[in-house]
Amino acid sequence: MIWIGPPRSPSLRVRSSVSVTMNGIPQSSLAGTIARRIRLGVTVVLLVGFVVTTGALLWDVRTKLGGLRRASTDNAIWMVTQSEVEFLKLQNAMQMALTTLPERRAPLLAEVRRRFDVIYNRVTILEEGPIYAQVTQREENVARLEKLRRFLTEYTPLIDGEDAALAEAMPRFLNDSREAQDHLRILSIGTLTTLNNAAEAQRQSVFDTLMRLGLAMSGLVITLSVSLAMLRQQTLRTRSQAESIRLANARLDTVISTTGEGIIVTDRMGRIQDLNPAAEAMFGHAIAEVRGRDAVSFLCPPDVAETQRAAILKALPRLGGPDEPPIRLELETQRADGERFPIELSLAGTHDAENPRKGIVVGFLRDISERRRTERALARALEDAQAGERAKADFLAVMSHEMRTPLNGMVGAAELLANTRLTRDQRHLVEALESSGRLLLGHVNAVLDITAAQAGAITLHPVAVDVDRLLADCIANQEPAAQANGNTLSLRNLTGPLGRAETDPARLGQIMLNLINNAVKFTRNGSVTVETEYQEDAAGRLLEIRVVDTGPGIPHDEQAHIFDEFVTLETGYARQEGGTGLGLAVARRLAEALGGEIGLESEPGMGSVFWVRIPMPLARAADSAASADERTGAPPSGRRILVIEDNSINRFILRKHLVAAGHQVVEAADGVEGVALAGATPFDVILTDISMPRLNGVDTTRQIRAGAQGGASKGARIIAVTAHALPDELASFRAAGIDDVLIKPISNAALQGAIDGTMDARAADRRPPAATQAPLIDEVRLHELCNELGPGRIAGLLDRVLGEGDATIARIADIAALPDPPENWDEAQRLCHTLAGTAGTFGAARLADALRQAEIAIKTGHADRLTLAGLAPVWSDTRAALVADRSGEVIALSPD
Numbered sequence: 001m002i003w004i005g006p007p008r009s010p011s012l013r014v015r016s017s018v019s020v021t022m023n024g025i026p027q028s029s030l031a032g033t034i035a036r037r038i039r040l041g042v043t044v045v046l047l048v049g050f051v052v053t054t055g056a057l058l059w060d061v062r063t064k065l066g067g068l069r070r071a072s073t074d075n076a077i078w079m080v081t082q083s084e085v086e087f088l089k090l091q092n093a094m095q096m097a098l099t100t101l102p103e104r105r106a107p108l109l110a111e112v113r114r115r116f117d118v119i120y121n122r123v124t125i126l127e128e129g130p131i132y133a134q135v136t137q138r139e140e141n142v143a144r145l146e147k148l149r150r151f152l153t154e155y156t157p158l159i160d161g162e163d164a165a166l167a168e169a170m171p172r173f174l175n176d177s178r179e180a181q182d183h184l185r186i187l188s189i190g191t192l193t194t195l196n197n198a199a200e201a202q203r204q205s206v207f208d209t210l211m212r213l214g215l216a217m218s219g220l221v222i223t224l225s226v227s228l229a230m231l232r233q234q235t236l237r238t239r240s241q242a243e244s245i246r247l248a249n250a251r252l253d254t255v256i257s258t259t260g261e262g263i264i265v266t267d268r269m270g271r272i273q274d275l276n277p278a279a280e281a282m283f284g285h286a287i288a289e290v291r292g293r294d295a296v297s298f299l300c301p302p303d304v305a306e307t308q309r310a311a312i313l314k315a316l317p318r319l320g321g322p323d324e325p326p327i328r329l330e331l332e333t334q335r336a337d338g339e340r341f342p343i344e345l346s347l348a349g350t351h352d353a354e355n356p357r358k359g360i361v362v363g364f365l366r367d368i369s370e371r372r373r374t375e376r377a378l379a380r381a382l383e384d385a386q387a388g389e390r391a392k393a394d395f396l397a398v399m400s401h402e403m404r405t406p407l408n409g410m411v412g413a414a415e416l417l418a419n420t421r422l423t424r425d426q427r428h429l430v431e432a433l434e435s436s437g438r439l440l441l442g443h444v445n446a447v448l449d450i451t452a453a454q455a456g457a458i459t460l461h462p463v464a465v466d467v468d469r470l471l472a473d474c475i476a477n478q479e480p481a482a483q484a485n486g487n488t489l490s491l492r493n494l495t496g497p498l499g500r501a502e503t504d505p506a507r508l509g510q511i512m513l514n515l516i517n518n519a520v521k522f523t524r525n526g527s528v529t530v531e532t533e534y535q536e537d538a539a540g541r542l543l544e545i546r547v548v549d550t551g552p553g554i555p556h557d558e559q560a561h562i563f564d565e566f567v568t569l570e571t572g573y574a575r576q577e578g579g580t581g582l583g584l585a586v587a588r589r590l591a592e593a594l595g596g597e598i599g600l601e602s603e604p605g606m607g608s609v610f611w612v613r614i615p616m617p618l619a620r621a622a623d624s625a626a627s628a629d630e631r632t633g634a635p636p637s638g639r640r641i642l643v644i645e646d647n648s649i650n651r652f653i654l655r656k657h658l659v660a661a662g663h664q665v666v667e668a669a670d671g672v673e674g675v676a677l678a679g680a681t682p683f684d685v686i687l688t689d690i691s692m693p694r695l696n697g698v699d700t701t702r703q704i705r706a707g708a709q710g711g712a713s714k715g716a717r718i719i720a721v722t723a724h725a726l727p728d729e730l731a732s733f734r735a736a737g738i739d740d741v742l743i744k745p746i747s748n749a750a751l752q753g754a755i756d757g758t759m760d761a762r763a764a765d766r767r768p769p770a771a772t773q774a775p776l777i778d779e780v781r782l783h784e785l786c787n788e789l790g791p792g793r794i795a796g797l798l799d800r801v802l803g804e805g806d807a808t809i810a811r812i813a814d815i816a817a818l819p820d821p822p823e824n825w826d827e828a829q830r831l832c833h834t835l836a837g838t839a840g841t842f843g844a845a846r847l848a849d850a851l852r853q854a855e856i857a858i859k860t861g862h863a864d865r866l867t868l869a870g871l872a873p874v875w876s877d878t879r880a881a882l883v884a885d886r887s888g889e890v891i892a893l894s895p896d
C-alpha cells in the first residue's frame with residue numbers, strides 16, 4: 001500500500017502538498033532538471049559532431065586513396081619513358097632504313113611509319129590525358145611540347161607520302177627526331193618530378209586527413225566514455241533515490257497503519273480507495289468491503305449525508321491550491337453498528353488544475369466525541385459559574401441597598417443626637433458615630449454603584465444642566481474638607497463660563513465629588529484647583545475638567561491600575577485616610593457611561609492631575625426654558641414645591657410624583673441651597689430631607705422660618721421626609737417649624753395627603769396601619785431599587801421573586817390543607833418570615849404586611865387555616881402587579 005497523501009500534521013501537509021502539486025515543482029529540483037538537460041544536450045551535440053566529422057574524414061580518405069589509385073593507373077611515368085623507348089625504336093628503324101639497300105627498304109620504311117604513328121598517338125594521348133595539365137603548368141614544358149608537336153606535324157605528310165620522299169628525307173628526319181627526343185626526355189624528367197611532387201602532396205594530404213580522423217575518433221571515444229560515466233552516475237543516483245523512497249514509503253506505511261488517527265483515501269469522485277487500520281476500527285468496516293463505495297453515503301447517517309456532502313464539495317475546489325490553509329470540517333458519521341459519532345475531518349489531496357476530476361483526496365479523521373463531551377461539560381460549568389457570579393453580585397447589590405436605609409437612619413439619628421444637649425464626651429462619641437456611619441454609608445454606596453456599573457445598569461437621565469452651578473456646588477460641598485486639611489480649593493474656567501449643557505447632573509456631580517474629595521483628602525496644606533476647558537473634536541463639544549492638586553502624587557507603576565476596583569495605595573496620607581479603593585473605579589465607569597474618558601498625570605512628590613473629558617452638547621432651548629421655569633416657579637396650576645434632598649434618586653422619585661400630580665417642582669441638593677432658593681422664591685410647599693450634608697433638615701427649616709436670604713418662603717408648608725422619626729424627635733421637628741413628617745419609603749397617597757395638609761401630622765400615621773391599607777406595590781420603593789440596580793438586574797430579580805412566591809404560597813397552601821396543620825406551623829412561620837423579607841425589599845407592601853401578620857399570628861398561637869388560606873389571593877394580586885411592573889410599566893419609567 002503506497003500512500004501518496006500528505007502526512008498528518010498541518011505543517012507537514014503544507015510542505016508535502018507542494019511535492020504532490022503538479023503545477024508546483026520545487027525550486028531545487030527545477031535547477032537540477034535544467035542542469036541535467038543542458039548536460040544531455042551538450043553530450044548529444046558533441047556525439048553528433050564527432051560522428052559527422054568522422055564520416056566526412058572517412059569519405060575524404062576514401063576519395064584521396066581513389067585519387068592515388070588513378071594516378072598509378074594513368075601511369076604517366078611509364079608513358080613518358082615508353083615514348084622515349086618508342087623514339088629509340090623509331091630511330092633504329094630509320095637507321096636501318098638508311099643503311100639498307102633501296103630494294104629492301106620498303107618493309108623498313110613501313111616499320112618507320114608504324115613507329116612514327118605509335119609516337120604520334122602517344123603524344124596525342126599525352127596531350128589529352130590528365131597529366132598534360134600538370135606538365136603544361138611550366139612554360140618551358142609548353143614550348144618543348146609545341147616543338148614536339150611541330151616535329152610530328154612537319155613529318156606527318158612525309159610519313160603519309162611516297163617511300164622515295166621518305167627515304168630521301170630520312171637523314172634530316174633522323175636528325176630532327178633526335179632533337180625531338182631530347183625535348184621529350186627533358187619533358188619526361190620534368191613531368192616525373194612534377195608527378196612525384198604531386199604524389200608526395202597527395203600522400204601528405206591523406207596523412208593529414210588520417211591524423212584528423214584519428215583525433216575525431218579519440219574525441220568520439222572520450223565523449224562516449226564521459227556519457228557512459230554520467231549514465232552510470234545517474235543510474236546510481238536513481239537507485240539510491242528509489243531506495244530512499246522505498247524506505248520513506250515503508251516508514252509512512254508503518255506510521256499510517258499504526259497511527260491512532262483514521263485516514264481515508266478517495267478519488268476525486270469520493271469513491272473510497274483506502275482506509276488505514278485506525279479508520280477501519282473507527283467505522284467497523286474492513287477496506288476490502290468498502291473499496292469503491294461512495295464515502296459520504298457509506299460513512300454518514302442518511303439524514304445528514306447530503307448536507308455534509310454539500311459542505312465537502314464546497315471545500316474541495318480549494319484543495320491542494322497554492323496558499324490554501326488546510327480544510328477542516330466537523331461531520332456527523334456512523335459506525336457499522338449504526339452508532340453515530342462526531343469527527344473532525346482534515347482534507348488534503350492532489351490537485352490537477354487541468355483535470356479537476358483526476359487526483360486523490362486524503363481525509364484525516366479524528367473521533368471528537370470526547371472533545372464534544374468536554375466542551376459541553378465546560379459550557380455547563382461556565383454557565384453555573386456565571387450564574388453563581390450573578391447570584392453573588394445580586395446578593396451584594398440587594399444587601400448594599402438593604403444596608404443603606406438603616407444606615408441612613410443611624411446617621412440621621414446621630415445627627416439629630418448631635419443637635420441635643422450633650423456632654424463633651426458624649427458629643428465626641430456621637431460625632432465619631434456620625435462620621436463612621438457616613439464613611440460606612442459611602443462604602444455601601446460605592447459597592448452599590450460598582451455592582452450596578454458591572455451589571456451595565458448605569459441608567460442616564462440627561463437633562464439641561466447649569467454646569468457652572470453644578471461645579472460650584474461640588475466645590476462648596478468639599479470646601480470644609482479642604483479647609484480641614486489646610487488646602488485652598490479654587491475653580492478656574494479657562495474658556496469662560498460653562499453655561500448650560502445636556503448631561504446627567506447626578507453622574508457628573510458624583511465623578512467630580514470623587515475627584516475633588518480625593519484631591520483634598522490626600523493633600524495637606526497645599527492647593528486644589530479645578531480647571532475647566534471646552535474642547536471641540538470630531539464628535540462634538542467636550543468638556544475637560546482637571547482636578548489639579550499639590551499632594552503626594554502617584555507612583556508611575558501604580559498609575560496604570562489606579563482606576564481598577566479595590567486599589568488603594570500606601571503613599572502619602574492614603575493609609576491614614578483609608579477607603580475602599582472603589583471611588584476612582586466608580587468614576588471611571590460613570591465617565592464611560594457618559595460617553596467620556598478619565599485619566600491622570602502625576603509626578604510622585606509633585607502632585608496629581610486627574611482629568612475627565614465628557615461630551616457636553618449644548619442644552620436644547622426648550623430644555624433650558626423648561627428648567628428656567630422650574631427655577632422660578634409660577635405654575636399655571638398646582639403648587640410651587642421645593643424639594644430639598646441630597647439623594648438624587650429620592651429627588652427624582654419625589655419630582656416624578658409631584659409633577660404627575662400637576663405641581664411645579666424645583667430641586668435643591670442640600671440645606672444651604674434650599675435656604676437660598678426658599679429665600680429668593682416664594683414656594684407653597686417645601687419638602688425637606690432631614691439628614692443632609694452641610695445643613696440638616698431641622699436647621700434648614702429654622703433658617704427658612706427665620707426669613708434667611710430674603711425670606712420669600714417663610715410661611716410655606718414644610719414637610720420633613722425622613723427614614724427615621726422617633727416619637728421624641730417629632731417634637732423637635734415641630735419646634736423647628738416642620739408642619740408634617742413623611743416616613744420613607746413614602747407612598748404617593750401619603751405624599752399628596754401631606755402636601756394638601758389633609759393628613760394628620762403625626763408621623764406614625766404616615767405608616768400604613770394595617771395590611772388592607774398597604775398599597776399592593778410600593779412603587780417608590782420599587783423605583784428606587786430599580787434605579788439603583790438597573791432595569792436588567794431588576795427584571796432577573798423579579799423573575800426569582802415570582803418563582804419564590806409561587807413556591808412558598810403553594811407550600812403554605814399545602815400546609816393549610818393538611819389534616820392537622822399545627823404540626824407544620826413551624827415551617828409555615830419560617831416560610832412567611834422569609835417571603836415577607838423578599839416582598840418588603842421589592843415593594844410588595846400588602847403581601848409583606850399580610851405575611852408578617854400571619855407570622856405573628858402563628859407565633860402568638862392565633863393562627864388558623866383561614867389565616868394561611870388568606871395569603872393566596874394577596875399573592876395572586878401582587879403577582880399580577882409585579883408581572884406588569886416587570887414587563888416595563890415601573891422599571892422603564894424615565895425622568896421625563
Ligand code: ADP
Nearest residue numbers: 518519522567568569574579580581582583584
Ligand atoms: P479610595 O479613595 O476610596 O481609597 P479611590 O479609587 O478613590 O479609592 O482611590 C484609590 C487610591 O488612589 C487612593 O487610595 C489613593 O491612594 C490614590 N489617590 C487617589 N487620588 C489621589 C490624589 N489626588 N493624590 C494622591 N493619591 C490619590
